[in-house]
Amino acid sequence: MLRKLLISFWLLSLPALAWADSQWALEQSTLTYHVSHPLHQFDGVSHAAKGKGICREGECNFLIAAPVKSFDSGDSNRDLHMLQVTRGAEFPLVTVRTRLPESATTSATINLDLEVQFAGQTFEYKQVPFKRSVQGSETRIRGTIPVKLTDFKIDPPTLLTMPIKNEIPVRVDLSWGPIR
Amino acid sequence: MLANIARRSRTCLAGLAGALLIIIWAPSLMAEVMGELTGTVTDPAGTPVAFAFVTTTNVETGRALPAATGMDGIFRFTLPSGNYRIKFESRDFETQEIPEAVVSASSRVIENCVLEAVAQTQSNITSDPAQKTAPSPSGKPAEPSLEDLGITPSQAKGNAREQALLDRRSHMLKIHQRLGLITIAPLGATLITSAFAGGRETSRASRDAHAALGTATVGMYLSTAYFAIRAPRVPGTKTRGPIRLHKTLAWIHGPGMILTPILGEMAFAQKSRGERVHGIASAHGPVAIVTAGAFGLAVVSVSFKF
Numbered sequence: 001m002l003r004k005l006l007i008s009f010w011l012l013s014l015p016a017l018a019w020a021d022s023q024w025a026l027e028q029s030t031l032t033y034h035v036s037h038p039l040h041q042f043d044g045v046s047h048a049a050k051g052k053g054i055c056r057e058g059e060c061n062f063l064i065a066a067p068v069k070s071f072d073s074g075d076s077n078r079d080l081h082m083l084q085v086t087r088g089a090e091f092p093l094v095t096v097r098t099r100l101p102e103s104a105t106t107s108a109t110i111n112l113d114l115e116v117q118f119a120g121q122t123f124e125y126k127q128v129p130f131k132r133s134v135q136g137s138e139t140r141i142r143g144t145i146p147v148k149l150t151d152f153k154i155d156p157p158t159l160l161t162m163p164i165k166n167e168i169p170v171r172v173d174l175s176w177g178p179i180r
Numbered sequence: 181m182l183a184n185i186a187r188r189s190r191t192c193l194a195g196l197a198g199a200l201l202i203i204i205w206a207p208s209l210m211a212e213v214m215g216e217l218t219g220t221v222t223d224p225a226g227t228p229v230a231f232a233f234v235t236t237t238n239v240e241t242g243r244a245l246p247a248a249t250g251m252d253g254i255f256r257f258t259l260p261s262g263n264y265r266i267k268f269e270s271r272d273f274e275t276q277e278i279p280e281a282v283v284s285a286s287s288r289v290i291e292n293c294v295l296e297a298v299a300q301t302q303s304n305i306t307s308d309p310a311q312k313t314a315p316s317p318s319g320k321p322a323e324p325s326l327e328d329l330g331i332t333p334s335q336a337k338g339n340a341r342e343q344a345l346l347d348r349r350s351h352m353l354k355i356h357q358r359l360g361l362i363t364i365a366p367l368g369a370t371l372i373t374s375a376f377a378g379g380r381e382t383s384r385a386s387r388d389a390h391a392a393l394g395t396a397t398v399g400m401y402l403s404t405a406y407f408a409i410r411a412p413r414v415p416g417t418k419t420r421g422p423i424r425l426h427k428t429l430a431w432i433h434g435p436g437m438i439l440t441p442i443l444g445e446m447a448f449a450q451k452s453r454g455e456r457v458h459g460i461a462s463a464h465g466p467v468a469i470v471t472a473g474a475f476g477l478a479v480v481s482v483s484f485k486f
Contacts, residue, residue, distance in 0.1 A: 039483055050331065052324035063324040065331060075421030077353075077482070080414055084350040089342035090245055092335065095326070120244050153243075160361065160483055 023179040024062070026051030027138065030173040031066055033147070035073075036165040044073040044082065053176065055102045064096045064174070068118075085157045087119045094118045096145075105139075108132055114145060123151040130172070138175045145170045214344070215283040217257040219291040221249050221268055228253025229295055231333045232270035239263040239280065245340065248333045258340045259283045268293045342414075349411045356407035360479060363400040367472055370394045378447070378457070378465060387448060394444055401437045401475075405430075422481050429478040436471025443467055 029049035035042050048070035053062040068088035073079055083089065097115040104110055111127040130143035147170050149156050156163035217236065221229045234255040237244045240262055249255045266278040273295035281291050326336055370393040376382060377390035408430075419427065443464035447457045457464070 050329040052328050054322055054324050056322045059322070061323040063326070063329065065326060065329055067335075073421075075423055076417055076419050077423035077426075078421065080346065080417060081350055081353075084343075084346035087343060089346055090338040090340060092338060093326070093331070097323075160357075 022055045024051075024053035024055075024060075024139075024176045025179050026064060026174055027177045028175040029064070029066075030171075031071070032171040032173075033071065033168050034171070035168055037159055038162050039159065040164075042073050042075075042078070044071040044079070046070040046072070049174070051174065051176070052179075055105070058102050060100050060102050060105055062096075062098050062100075065093050067092055068094055081157060085154055086152075087154075091118070091120045105132075110141070112143075116145070116147070116151075119152040119154055121152040138177050141172070141174045141176065143172050145172060214258050215261050215285055216288045217259055217264065217266075217281060217283050217291065218288065219255060219293060221253045221255065221270070221293045221295060223273070223295055223297065229270050229273065232268055232273070232295065233333070235267045235269075236264045236281075237267070239265055246336075246338055247340075248337045258344060261285045266291055266293075268295060270295055272298055274298050345412050345414065349414065352407045352411035356404055356411065359400060359404040359407065363397060363404055363475075364479065366393050366397040366400055367475065370397050371468070371472055374465065374468070382451065384452070387451060391444065391448060394441055398437055398441050401433075405434065425481045426478050429474045429481065432474035433471050433478060436467055436474065440464065440468045440471050 026049060029047060029051065031046045031049055033044045035044070046066050049064050049066035051062065051064035053060055055061075068086055069083060069092065071079065071082070073082070095117045097117075098112045100110065100112060108131065110130045110132055112130055114125045114128055116123050116125065125145055125147075128143060128145055130141050133140045133142075147168050148166050149164075149168060150166055156166060158164070221232045221234065223229055228249070228251070230249060230251045230253060232249045232253070232255075233246060234249060234257075235244055235246045236257055236259065238260075245257060245259070247255050247257060261284045262282075264281045264283060266281055268276045268278075274297070276293055276295055278291055278293070281289055283289050370390060373386065373390040373393055376386040443461055446459075446461035447464045450457050450461055
């Protein structure tokens, strides 16, 4: 009788083991936007992103947020202008949400659906490929989000009356570590 | 002699009047039609609800602007005139919405809100995806929130005043940039006509043309400088990058643009008397070249990446 009870308990506990909760914290991050202008090419970089992932019942939800102000292009005047056109004072954060099956977190290439909130608008990028590599306890995710200014209803800023390109791809390099 | 002075004065006055018109007219371009939307969020007992999320959405443009109430339950927006939908959200309270609030220029609209407590079995879901915490069957949130990242509501809250400051700054600097580019035309023409104004065999007409173009250049330059000087500063910003060179060069072309016409006037008078340009007036040409060079470099410094 006791043996049957033990086996039953073990069988019932299997799903719970399979869906063991885990949490991830963003340990290091580099977000880089690239701007093209007929006279200029420049990058704006932020290392100030914060992020967390919660895996529960076979599904993982991740949230990453970075202050718009934290992007540095090496020119204070340009950064202030970018802050103005992206409504960075009204909407101080850029946030990215994604949801994926826990099983997908172990693949070398992960295709993610991203929900990006920026400049008071929300836009979804479907199936954005990211490379995943593991270094010790750290999991590194790298990829490029094909952001366009028009996705967020931002008018392209101009220099010498020439507008920048609508495409501002954002390179993402994130190192995640488990929360113990 | 007096007739000459009168004619030169008319030329200079025409140039300065043009510049003055630009200075007077351009700020009107910046006039923004703003109004204030404010109110207090309370619970049914009249107690202020602190840190409630208040989102205004412009009905025409769809542009949303979030804010949070203070400890006193008060929220405040400075908005362009238009029709707005207002949404009130707070933990443990039902979400409420005011479908239409009309904000008009230079007016104050007050929209108070009383939030009803949510039923205990009902979960709180905010409309902002960055804030939502969808509960799992176990009752624990499965999605991380901004609070989980250590971001407080005040850090996530927008600042309409700061945005208005940035808008004003960018607007003025755009005018500064355009006027600076336009200034290149009379500046170049002044330099070209200098070849016909400074030699031994020059006519009065060529000197007059050079002087008129020079006056127009100075007028345009002063207008350009006005918009850079009057553009609001953003507190806590440290100047970095090529803009430093652009600002430093102003210390060369700024005094140069004042000195050049003074020396030019002296040279003009000497030439009009049939004298060879001499003394300090002979520095007019070199000072003008250095000034034009510094101005050109200032334009290039922010136009190309080195």
